[in-house]
Amino acid sequence: MMxxxxxxxxxxxxxxxxxxxxxxxxxTRGTGDLGLIIERETGSVLIFSSQERRVLNRVEGLGDLSHxxxxxxxxxxxxxxxxxxxxxxxxxxxxxxxxxxIVQAGNSIGGAISDDGxxxxxxxxxxxxxxxxxxxxxxxxxxxxxxxEGKGSKALGLEDVPGRKFVFSLWETGETWxxxxxxxxxxxITKMQSGDRPxxxxxxxDGRYYIAGLFGExxxxxxxxxxxxxxxxxxxxxxxxxxxxxxxxKMPHLEGWAVAGSRIVLPAVGSHELLWAExxxxxxxxxxxxxxxxxxxxxxxxGRQVWVNFAHPDNDVLxxxxxxxxxxxxxxxxxxxxxxxxxxPRGNEAWVSVRDLNKVQIYDAHTFEKKAELDAKSPSGIFxxxxxxxxxx
Amino acid sequence: xxxxxxRTYRSVAAVVTAMYAITPCWSDxxxxxxxxxxxxxxxxxxxMTLKGGLGPDLLAxxxxxxxxxxxxxxxxDGVPGTPMPPWRxxxxxxxxLWIADYLKTERTK
Numbered sequence: 001m002m003x004x005x006x007x008x009x010x011x012x013x014x015x016x017x018x019x020x021x022x023x024x025x026x027x028t029r030g031t032g033d034l035g036l037i038i039e040r041e042t043g044s045v046l047i048f049s050s051q052e053r054r055v056l057n058r059v060e061g062l063g064d065l066s067h068x069x070x071x072x073x074x075x076x077x078x079x080x081x082x083x084x085x086x087x088x089x090x091x092x093x094x095x096x097x098x099x100x101x102i103v104q105a106g107n108s109i110g111g112a113i114s115d116d117g118x119x120x121x122x123x124x125x126x127x128x129x130x131x132x133x134x135x136x137x138x139x140x141x142x143x144x145x146x147x148x149e150g151k152g153s154k155a156l157g158l159e160d161v162p163g164r165k166f167v168f169s170l171w172e173t174g175e176t177w178x179x180x181x182x183x184x185x186x187x188x189i190t191k192m193q194s195g196d197r198p199x200x201x202x203x204x205x206d207g208r209y210y211i212a213g214l215f216g217e218x219x220x221x222x223x224x225x226x227x228x229x230x231x232x233x234x235x236x237x238x239x240x241x242x243x244x245x246x247x248x249x250k251m252p253h254l255e256g257w258a259v260a261g262s263r264i265v266l267p268a269v270g271s272h273e274l275l276w277a278e279x280x281x282x283x284x285x286x287x288x289x290x291x292x293x294x295x296x297x298x299x300x301x302x303g304r305q306v307w308v309n310f311a312h313p314d315n316d317v318l319x320x321x322x323x324x325x326x327x328x329x330x331x332x333x334x335x336x337x338x339x340x341x342x343x344x345p346r347g348n349e350a351w352v353s354v355r356d357l358n359k360v361q362i363y364d365a366h367t368f369e370k371k372a373e374l375d376a377k378s379p380s381g382i383f384x385x386x387x388x389x390x391x392x393x
Numbered sequence: 394x395x396x397x398x399x400r401t402y403r404s405v406a407a408v409v410t411a412m413y414a415i416t417p418c419w420s421d422x423x424x425x426x427x428x429x430x431x432x433x434x435x436x437x438x439x440x441m442t443l444k445g446g447l448g449p450d451l452l453a454x455x456x457x458x459x460x461x462x463x464x465x466x467x468x469x470d471g472v473p474g475t476p477m478p479p480w481r482x483x484x485x486x487x488x489x490l491w492i493a494d495y496l497k498t499e500r501t502k
Contacts, residue, residue: 040441066441084440107445125446154447171447199447199476215476247471247478250437251447312434313483337433355433 031076034093035342035384037353037360038068038081039377045070045081046376047093050344050351050384053362053372057096063087063103069110069381071160072388073135074117079383080135082111088122090138093385100138104131112160115391119181121158121166128152130168130179132187141185146170146177157201157212157254159392161225167210169198176201176212176223176232194221194232202254203392204264204279211235213254215269222282235282236266236275243271250311252295256392257343260303260323267294267308274308276326288326291317296340299323300365301347309338309352318352320368330368334361339379345386353379427491435492438476443496447476457497464493 033051044060062068064085071080078099081089086105089098107126113119119141121132129146133139146153154171161167164181176194179187196216203210203225210223212232218240221232252267259265263285266275272292276285292314299306308319315337320330336356343350343365350365355378362372387393432441438448449455456464468489471479480489 064440064442066436067446084442084446085444107440109446216474247480248476249434249478249483251476312437 029094031093031385032345033385034076035382036070036079036081036091036093037374037376037379038065038070038381038383040065040068040355040380041378043083044377045079045091046374046379047091047096048374050349053374055374055376059091059096059098061098062089062091062101065380067109070383070387071111071113071120071393072383072385073113074388076385076388079385080111080113080120082108082122084108086122086124086126088120088133088138102133102138104133104140109154109156110158112158112166112392114160114164114166114181115162116164119164119166121160121168121179123155123158123168124152125154125156126152128154128170128172130155130158130166132166132179132181142179142181142187144177144179144187144189146173148173157198159201159203159210161203161210162207162391165225167201167203167223167225169194169201169212171197171199174198174214174216176210176221178225178230190230192223192230192232194223195219195234199251199269200254202256202258204259205256205391207391209279211254211264211266213252213266213269215251220266233282236277236284239268239275239284240270245270246272246293248293248311249313250293250295250315252293252311255296255298256390257296257298260299260306263303263323265297265299265306265321265323267297269293274306274321274326276323286326288321288328290321290328291319291331297321298341298343300343300350301345305329305365307341307350307352309341315339332368335359340381342382342384345384351382351384353382355379423488424491427488428495431492431495451496453497459497461490461493461497464496465489468492 033049037046043062046055047057048055063083065083067084079091086108087103089101092099105124108124111122120135130144132142153173155168158168166179169176178190181187194212195214198212199215201212212221219234219237222235223230223232264279274288293311294308297308306321316333318334319328322329335354339355340353350363352361360374360376439451440446443451469481471477
């Protein structure tokens with residue numbers, strides 16, 4: 001071909017490709033850097049790009065989001081938002097719209113998505129138990145009322161584990177149930193006794209251990225899900241012994257971010273400490289005295305440091321703890337009502353919601369320098385789509 | 394005259410002019426911050442709209458029949474052995490009574 005002709009053809013191709021790209025510019029973008037910020041008082045969510053450090057859109061009409069959380073579809077396009085009022089809303093992050101919304105219970109606490117991305121489960125306080133939905137249509141697949149003696153038990157600590165299984169615990173009965181959907185949409189259910197009043201739970205990133213915090217016991221419970229017949233084992237027994245019981249103005253949250261290398265870090269209940277244990281044996285390694293009642297203890301993805309926020313009335317402070325020395329290495333007042341901390345997937349930045357400032361602060365996770373702030377109305381949870389590819393998120 | 398307690402009063406004048414129907418005298422500021430506390434901080438267990446969470450609902454329909462003193466006592470001393478914490482130290486007795494009346498008359502939002 002003549003060089004000139006070739007050039008002309010190339011130019012033509014390039015412009016037509018560009019035009020095509022422009023026409024669908026809103027939707028042809030990746031979603032691996034997207035996420036949702038919950039605006040708890042207005043029932044809205046913000047779609048943001050962590051890469052661009054900017055809010056792309058606001059989606060409204062999600063009901064009562066005063067205790068809300070999100071899981072993501074495997075393609076990282078859809079966020080499933082679990083609202084306090086039993087609402088389950090599937091948000092399309094590319095088109096910035098509600099794909100589907102149902103109100104599936106009177107009062108719910110959170111949810112999970114199965115490893116194959118096909119099932120979304122919701123834990124309910126009212127009427128209790130869990131309900132499981134088809135992730136595509138939100139049609140009901142299974143209803144597990146967990147109602148011994150006819151009265152529903154509050155379900156919580158709902159986690160997805162490998163093999164199309166969900167694990168959750170029951171406040172009133174102290175049980176942990178495994179709902180196994182591996183054979184289809186009729187679950188096989190295994191029940192076990194974890195202890196008095198489980199209040200939240202986590203699963204380790206490999207999906208092996210389910211750990212339940214117990215309000216009514218001086219210990220936690222760990223279940224090794226790799227055993228043929230899993231049995232809850234008491235761990236960190238007697239951790240409150242001898243300590244003065246301090247009032248808990250907000251219950252701590254447990255999440256898989258608690259694992260830092262081979263160590264797990266857990267917020268104590270009723271004492272102002274972080275508890276460190278070896279994953280597997282769960283032998284105590286040590287404790288870190290912290291500023292107040294810890295709520296979230298979130299490990300940076302490399303596990304080297306853990307960021308901690310606190311319950312009312314000390315919820316203006318952030319502390320960072322070194323996972324090797326167990327020492328507090330940094331402390332500052334981020335602002336009134338620090339509610340949540342989320343790291344970018346590779347851990348270079350920490351995103352922090354400060355409810356009463358109406359801001360999400362973005363910190364360099366290594367230097368603690370504040371890089372940027374985003375406006376948000378009463379922000380609470382921050383959820384990045386990278387959670388799609390992690391067990392127990 | 395009325396007794397003053399709490400820590401966030403801005404001016405005595407505001408307190409005197411803002412006579413509250415349910416509590417003999419109260420500042421709008423204090424009322425606002427207590428209302429916020431109820432929604433946000435009690436809300437973390439009872440729900441922001443008070444319809445319940447880990448703790449029971451705190452709606453007027455259920456609480457109206459309970460004497461304010463009793464409710465204020467629960468708020469100040471908590472319910473031992475349950476997650477309901479004692480708020481004494483963060484709230485004065487007057488604060489607790491104000492909250493009790495607020496809960497009993499609160500129009501559900």
